[in-house]
Amino acid sequence: MLQRRKSSLGQTTTSRPSAPFPQGSPLIRVEHLSRIIATRTQKTVILNDVTFSVPAQSLFVINGPSGSGKSTLLHLLTGIDRPSSGRVLFGAEELSGSSENALARWRGQHVGIIFQFFQLVPTLTALENVLLALELGKGGGLPRRAWRERAQMCLETVDLGAFPHRLPSELSGGQQQRVAMARALANDPPILVADEPTGNLDSRTAHGVFDTLASLTEVGKTVIYVTHDPNLAARAQARIDLLDGRIVGQHGAQALLAASPEVWS
Numbered sequence: 103m104l105q106r107r108k109s110s111l112g113q114t115t116t117s118r119p120s121a122p123f124p125q126g127s128p129l130i131r132v133e134h135l136s137r138i139i140a141t142r143t144q145k146t147v148i149l150n151d152v153t154f155s156v157p158a159q160s161l162f163v164i165n166g167p168s169g170s171g172k173s174t175l176l177h178l179l180t181g182i183d184r185p186s187s188g189r190v191l192f193g194a195e196e197l198s199g200s201s202e203n204a205l206a207r208w209r210g211q212h213v214g215i216i217f218q219f220f221q222l223v224p225t226l227t228a229l230e231n232v233l234l235a236l237e238l239g240k241g242g243g244l245p246r247r248a249w250r251e252r253a254q255m256c257l258e259t260v261d262l263g264a265f266p267h268r269l270p271s272e273l274s275g276g277q278q279q280r281v282a283m284a285r286a287l288a289n290d291p292p293i294l295v296a297d298e299p300t301g302n303l304d305s306r307t308a309h310g311v312f313d314t315l316a317s318l319t320e321v322g323k324t325v326i327y328v329t330h331d332p333n334l335a336a337r338a339q340a341r342i343d344l345l346d347g348r349i350v351g352q353h354g355a356q357a358l359l360a361a362s363p364e365v366w367s
C-alpha cells in the first residue's frame with residue numbers, strides 16, 4: 103500500500119530534504135496512456151498514447167482547448183477513471199492495480215482538489231469550510247485539538263488569514279478560490295490538482311491565484327494545473343499541450359527528460 107505522509111504544512115517545509123520524492127524527480131509517471139470509449143457502433147479515442155512525467159514539487163500544467171482530453175487525463179491521473187491501456191505510476195506504485203476502495207483511500211490521502219467553481223459550503227465560514235475538510239479527512243493524522251490552528255494556518259498560507267469568519271458570499275471570487283485552496287491543503291496531501299481553477303476569474307485575479315499555487319511548490323507540494331489559458335500555461339515550470347487526445351507540445355522537457363529518461367526513450 104502507498105505510504106501516508108503525515109507531516110503538517112510547516113513540517114513539510116522542514117522535511118523537504120528527506121522527502122521521498124526530491125524536487126524534480128518524477129512523482130507521477132504516465133506511460134502510453136490511452137482511453138477509448140467503445141459502444142456497439144462506435145469507438146471514440148479520447149486519449150491516444152500519452153506519455154509524460156510530473157516532476158515532484160513543481161507546478162505542472164496540462165494545457166489544451168476544450169475537448170482535447172484534459173479532464174479525462176486528470177481523472178486517470180487521480181484514479182477516478184481507469185485507462186484502456188498504458189499505466190499511471192505514483193512513485194513505484196501502479197494506480198490501476200488497486201481496488202476502487204484502495205484508490206478512493208489513496209486519493210483522500212494524497213490528492214487535494216481545487217475546482218473551477220470553488221464548491222464551498224455557502225452557510226459555513228472560510229475557517230469552517232477548511233475544518234469540514236479536516237473532519238472528512240480525519241485531520242490528516244493530526245489530533246482533533248490541533249484542527250482549528252491547522253485550518254487557520256492553511257488560510258494564512260493562501261493569504262486569507264484575516265478573514266476566517268467570513269462566509270463565501272462575503273468574499274470576492276479570488277478570495278473564495280483561496281478558501282478552496284486552503285481546504286485542499288487541509289489534510290496535507292502531497293499533490294494538489296486544480297481543474298481550471300481560474301476559469302471563473304478575471305485575468306489579474308487569475309494570475310494571483312496561479313502565483314499562490316506556484317508558491318505551494320516551495321512547501322513541498324506538487325501542483326497539477328489544468329487550463330486552456332495559454333498565458334497562464336506559459337508560466338508553468340513544466341507543461342504538456344494536448345490536442346485531440348494527443349500530446350502536441352512539451353515544455354520544461356529538459357527537466358523532465360533528466361528526471362525520467364526511461365519514460366522519454
Ligand SMILES: Nc1ncnc2c1ncn2[C@@H]1O[C@H](COP(=O)(O)OP(=O)(O)OP(=O)(O)O)[C@@H](O)[C@H]1O
Pocket residue numbers: 139146148166167168169170171172173174175330
Ligand atoms: N464518456 C464519454 N463518451 C464519449 N465521449 C466522451 C466521453 N467523455 C469525454 N468524451 C469526449 O472526449 C473528448 C475529451 O473530453 P474532456 O472532457 O476530457 O476534454 P477537456 O479538454 O477537459 O474539455 P473542456 O476544457 O471543455 O472541459 C471530448 O470530445 C468529449 O466529448
